[in-house]
Amino acid sequence: MSRKKFPASPVGKGGVDRDIELAERLADAAGAIIRPAFRADWKDERKIDASPVTDIDRAAEAAMRAIIETDRPDDGIIGEEYGTLNENAGRQWVLDPIDGTISFMAGRPIFGTLVALMQDGWPVLGIIDQPIAGERWVGAIGRPTTFNGQPAKARSCAALDSAVLATSSPHYFGASEAEGYMALASAVGGNAKQAMIIYGGDCYNYGLLASGHLDIVCEAGLSLYDYAALVPVVEGAGGTMSDWQGNPLDAQSDGTVIALGDPARLEDVLEAMG
Structure with a gap:
């Protein structure tokens, strides 16, 4: 890529x-x-x-x-x-x-x-x-x-099915975005009752990811002021941030965001989201 x-x-x-x-x-x-x-x-x-x-x-x-x-x-x-x-x-x-x-x-x-x-x-x-x-x-x-x-140090994650996923709210996704998110949630949890998924938290989730407490944060519809500060924090802790196509985030990004504590899981996340 x-x-x-x-x-x-x-x-x-x-x-x-x-x-x-x-x-x-x-x-x-x-x-x-x-x-x-x-x-x-x-x-x-x-x-x-x-x-x-x-x-x-x-x-x-x-x-x-x-x-x-x-x-x-x-x-x-x-x-x-x-x-x-x-x-x-x-x-x-x-x-x-x-x-x-x-x-x-x-x-x-x-x-x-x-x-x-x-x-x-x-x-x-x-x-x-x-x-x-x-x-x-x-x-x-x-x-x-x-x-x-x-x-601060993000943690490694061996596979999606053992990851902890966070998002502020599923209600913030549009119809097509919700489909991609739910596909990722399924890959993380399989059975929804067993999934390690956290709702709520906004920017706080990205700090927790940078400190090794979460593995994935997935969001959409963000503005520049929502994500610009998060990128150096996550990446300086050993993680990575991208849009839903895997591109790094800049001022022209489309507002879709994936944050990963373990950059090795990026291809897995993109594949799961379709």
Whole structure:
């Protein structure tokens, strides 16, 4: 299989360390707004696509954008709540202040803040931050992923029938996508009652995969801000991420996502999904 090439490492003034430092500051700023509001008071409404958004989502993204606009005014920003700034910039920060807003609203601490840095359309740095549990995964191309400052390592998986599969919700799949997912679920579990399948979790599942607790995450319908931060985290832990055709993920990807702790299982997953 021919795979597209991406930059070997992030490129930025001051280097990777400064980019990681900034990304962690962004996650810290979002967390400072999210934590006091968790299981407390917030306002919500429905967006044009009928998905929920809270005033906390918007405040957290605004705080992150203010830092970028001050510290890196030439960089671009792509945010879920406030759109794109400097869209032609080679370096773009991709922000999802609360990935898993429904979980946040329900008081379930399995949502996360996502911060990514894209270089020429490729994700080169990513953070998954769970501000309630105090859990943070940091990944950068060319460096090992860390979980709360310690190395994170995805696990090997000998065969699909022994894998643990996760997805946020089967209701997010369209009809054709649901067929592919159910075929994979069958290959993983065979008998549905015996299948090791986890539902719910959003970005948190990808952190668990990077730390060796899950084997496969399969999703569809994702936007750039949903997946950009996940790629460096998963791949820096020894895993791999692709679309449903096996192509690596970039800014032009179609929103289908497969994350694997063991890259050796990619062909098996693609075959199972048809």
